[in-house]
Amino acid sequence: MRVIWFLSERLFQLFLVVTTVATITFLLLRFTPGDPAYMLLSANDMAVSENALEALRDDLGLTDSIWMQYRQWIVGVFTWQWGTSYISNEAVVTELLARLPATIELAIAGLIVMVFTTISFGLLSAIYSNGLINRVGQSLALLGAAIPTFWLAFLMIYLFSVKLGWFPTMGRGNMGHIILPALSLGIGIGVVYARVLRKNMLEMMNQHFVKALQAAGISQARILVFHVFKHAAMPLITMLGTSFAFMLSGSIIIETIFSWPGLGRYIIEAINMRDYPVIQGYVVFATILFMSIHIIVDLVYFIIDPRMRY
Numbered sequence: 001m002r003v004i005w006f007l008s009e010r011l012f013q014l015f016l017v018v019t020t021v022a023t024i025t026f027l028l029l030r031f032t033p034g035d036p037a038y039m040l041l042s043a044n045d046m047a048v049s050e051n052a053l054e055a056l057r058d059d060l061g062l063t064d065s066i067w068m069q070y071r072q073w074i075v076g077v078f079t080w081q082w083g084t085s086y087i088s089n090e091a092v093v094t095e096l097l098a099r100l101p102a103t104i105e106l107a108i109a110g111l112i113v114m115v116f117t118t119i120s121f122g123l124l125s126a127i128y129s130n131g132l133i134n135r136v137g138q139s140l141a142l143l144g145a146a147i148p149t150f151w152l153a154f155l156m157i158y159l160f161s162v163k164l165g166w167f168p169t170m171g172r173g174n175m176g177h178i179i180l181p182a183l184s185l186g187i188g189i190g191v192v193y194a195r196v197l198r199k200n201m202l203e204m205m206n207q208h209f210v211k212a213l214q215a216a217g218i219s220q221a222r223i224l225v226f227h228v229f230k231h232a233a234m235p236l237i238t239m240l241g242t243s244f245a246f247m248l249s250g251s252i253i254i255e256t257i258f259s260w261p262g263l264g265r266y267i268i269e270a271i272n273m274r275d276y277p278v279i280q281g282y283v284v285f286a287t288i289l290f291m292s293i294h295i296i297v298d299l300v301y302f303i304i305d306p307r308m309r310y
Contacts (some may be wrong), residue, residue, distance in 0.1 A: 001179070003299075003302065006133060006298075006299070007295075007299070010299075011295075013291070014198075014288070014291045014292070014295065017287060017291055018077065018284060018288060018291070019077075021283060021284065021287045022073065022074060022077045022280070022284050022287075023070075023074070024267075024279060025279070025280050025283045025284070026069075026070055026073055026074075029276050029279060029280065030066060030069075032169065033170075033208070039282070040298055045182070048270055054244060058227060059296060064131075065297075073280065079283055079301070080093055081093075082277060082280065082281035082284070083277030083280070084177055084216070084277060085270075085275055085277055085278050086273070086274075086275045086277065086278075087270075087273055087275050087278075088274070090283035092277045092278050092280075093281065095266070095278065095281075096266075096278075096281060096282065096285050099112070099262050099263050099266050100262075100263065102260060102261050102262040102263075103247075103248065103251075103255070103262035103263045103264065104248065105172075105223045106178060106182065106185070106247070106251065106260055106262060107247035107248045107251070108245060109178050109181070109182035109183075109185075109186075109245065110182045110185030110186040110188065110244075110247050110251070111182070111188025111240070111243070111244045111247065112182070112186070112191060113182050113183055113185065113187060114157045114158050114185070114186035114187075114189055114190040114193070114240065114243060115186075115190070115240065116186075116190070117187055117190025117191055117194060118190045118191075118193040118197055118231075118236065118240070119197070120194075121137045121140070121190070121191055121194035121198075122137075122194040122195070122196075122197030122198050122201070123197075123201075123224065123225060123229065124137070125137040125138075125194060125198040125214060125223050126193075126197070126198045126201040126202055127220070127221045127225075128222055129198070129202060130151065134198075137191065137194060137195065138195065140191040140194075141191045141192050141194065141195040143188075143191070144187065144188040144189065144190070144191040144192045145192050147183060148255075149185070149253055149254060150253045150257060152184050152187070152188055153181070153184040153253075153254060153257045153258070156183060156184055157169050157180065157257075160180060160228055161180070167179050167180050169258065170258060170259040171258075171259055171260075171261075172261055172306060177258075180258065181251075181254050181255075181257075182258055182306070184254055184257075184258075185247060185251055185254055189243055192238060193236060193240070196235070196236065197232060197233060197236060200232035200233075200235060200236075201224055201229065201232040203229050203232075204228045204231055204232055205220075205223075205224075205228065208245070209227070210227070210228065213227060217280055223243075234301075237297060238297055239298060239299065240303075241293055241294065241296070241297035242293075242294070242297075245289065245290040245293035245294060246290070248289050248290075248293060251264050252264035252265070252267065252268060256268055263282065263285075263286070266278070266282070267269045267279065267282045270282065293304060
């Protein structure tokens with residue numbers, strides 16, 4: 001019964017957030033400079049006459065009142081009728097779902113890199129808390145927090161593609177195409193989370209159950225790995241879930257740099273062409289993905305942490 005109430009509360013929050021985001025997105029786009037009809041006609045090298053503009057605006061529904069456009073939009077949000085792309089003349093939902101697998105593939109690869117980096121550097125830095133590995137981890141965390149993702153991507157392209165020729169730099173094909181984008185997504189934030197994991201693990205070394213294990217003669221490395229880690233990693237679930245949600249919503253910069261055919265690259269093209277239905281649909285779609293990941297993370301917390309049930 002408690003789980004049903006918990007999920008109902010989260011789903012209601014999802015409804016409120018999606019409604020708010022859909023409304024704000026609609027209003028911002030309607031007051032943004034730029035005429036979609038003019039952009040479409042000029043992109044196709046057609047004579048941009050006033051009659052042609054009025055005819056196209058009428059076809060696109062831009063001549064309707066703001067209230068009429070908003071009512072059609074907000075009803076369509078919850079019936080998955082997000083309109084038709086001005087550019088491709090395809091349903092927005094169809095266009096987004098067609099590009100979602102590429103984004104999921106990249107997000108999962110980035111998450112794997114992030115989790116591996118977090119656990120490996122975090123454990124090693126905690127076990128050798130006063131050694132060289134800890135100092136290296138601290139330096140990498142500072143670099144990871146300071147270097148922008150796009151700059152790290154350019155560095156990897158220059159080193160591993162231009163100089164060494166190990167990996168391709170553009171497109172989506174074999175396994176080699178995803179390595180550099182995944183590393184660019186996961187390494188920087190992974191080394192930062194590793195410091196958080198190290199800090200949590202060392203703080204837990206003062207707990208009574210740890211002192212009891214030490215009194216039993218168990219080594220510190222074994223205590224950290226098999227006893228402390230599972231408790232110290234709990235706060236990281238939310239952080240990793242948030243990062244994965246951002247990746248799943250579309251890693252715009254990385255997808256653009258590597259020409260990855262996912263949601264992020266698609267929305268950049270839509271923004272450049274003032275494709276209102278696609279922009280609105282993407283924002284709502286990204287919001288649903290982001291909130292859904294957080295609901296799953298909260299549900300995991302609810303299941304594994306008994307304190308959440310009371």
